[in-house]
Amino acid sequence: MNTGGWLMMIASWTVILALNAFCFYRLLTERPAGQVTHDDAPPPPCDA
């Protein structure tokens, strides 16, 4: 495997492993009770 191959493989793996680490860390860290979520606004209560 040449240098380019190593670089592409390590970069791709890093991106994907970092994405998984971020997601599972946030997922498994319970949201404290009462903490505001990232709502911009209440969702549309109706579609009329």
Place this chain on the structure above:
Amino acid sequence: MTDAPQDKWTSKLGIILAVAGSAVGLGNFLRFPVQAVRNGGGAFMIPYLVALVLLGIPLMWIEWTVGRYGGAFGHSTAPGMFHRLWRNRYIKYFGLIGIFGPIVIFIFYTYVESWTLAYAFFSLSGKYAGAADQKAMAGFLKSYQGLDPAGPFRGLGTAYIFFLLTFAANCWIVFRGISKGIEWLCKWAMPALLVIAVALAVRVLSLGAPVNPAWTPLGGLGYMWNPDFEALKNPDVWLAAAGQIFFTLSVGIGVILTYASYLSRRDDVALSGLTAAGTNELAEVVLGGTIIIPAAFVFFGQPEMEAIAKGASFDLGFVTMPLIFTRVPAGAVFGCLWFLLLFLAGMTSSISLAQPAVAFLTDELGITKRKAAIVFVVICFVLCQPTIFFLGHGVLDELDFWGGTFCLVLFATIETILFGWFFGIDKAWSELHYGADIRIPRFYRYTIKYVTPLFLLAVLGTWLYQKGIDKILMKDIAAADRPYVLGARLMLVLLLVGLAVALKIAWNRRRDVWDRTEAEP
């Protein structure tokens, strides 16, 4: 209100593993490495990751959001959800694609899945151990499929028994429902699948060079990852990367809509959708890319590998890999693990395909869960038969094209346009962030509205221009096979008409629910 209480997920991890299980399928381990090798090696990852960011992740968020939104109004399937996004009298019929597509995929996918179970058994029993080369192993597969009467199998008996076992296993999970069936299976099958994949990857990387000193696992990784940046000038490479992202994430099928409809109103969809996509990518890029190509390279070297990679990715799994396992120590065990891996990946996908139809029968037609599962099982069992008995006449390929390719792109295009334009990007953005555990970068607002639908329209338009007419007129199909392909098409039309009639009945029956304006809390 719905007529019966809906089944619900018991944990957030449960639905994420279920969606990831639906996405992780045979394609992660068979299709991805071949696509990478054919399209620039490591350079393929550039368009691949761009497509993940601009197409895959936005589509994931759209489906999770639409599913949860529809579920709040008592809808578990696309027809009702589409009606919620845009009050048009005909739009619900386009939503039928989200029930029709999964049924069509289910009726051929369970048969292919049964081959993996059979091969896991053959690995342990040494049934294919006598096949000495690619030609002999291909003959073994053809004989198993009933296409070569001179081979080791006389007729379709063995294949049919494994099909019945696989079909029964799927039915059992479907009967048990969401929390006791799908969630239960995915909670142990997904970790098991990842452990098996890691074990196989470690085994492949420690193979050494048993045939030729130059044919090493590292050489195999190089064959897959060494970048050819010239390939990036070819638009087909970008299209192939986008296609791979699209098909690997199981978006555009309708399954995620149904799964997300069982979420509670304030459950997060932003982080959950991203996590499901990430888990699928882990299985595909890190594990899928480390098993099949390096293993084949070690035993066949670059020249033969070129020919193998140019062939069907399917052959790589069912012809090349079993052959490799006949040549390694403890090959029976590793062969069994390989096919068990494919079986688990297939199983977590196929059970998800049953859900939109079962949910439609239960929620929109008011049939009990048990009766809905029986109706689904009986219809699918009947529809599976042409795939099994007319495999050699292109029936499976035809179903795969319409159900597994065309319907996916069409459905994703419609839902993306409905979400970003008819529902409106402002409402869509608020809905996506409602209860969200993460804040999504603002550029996704524009990506969802402009980039994703434009890209999907371009794919559909390109296909219609380049291949559409030829495909519809069956120009690429041998004259002897055309009656079978026509029969398959007739079967699909009848299925679609049947679903349209059922939808009309559901509409008349639950008009009050379909027109209700207040979401459930």
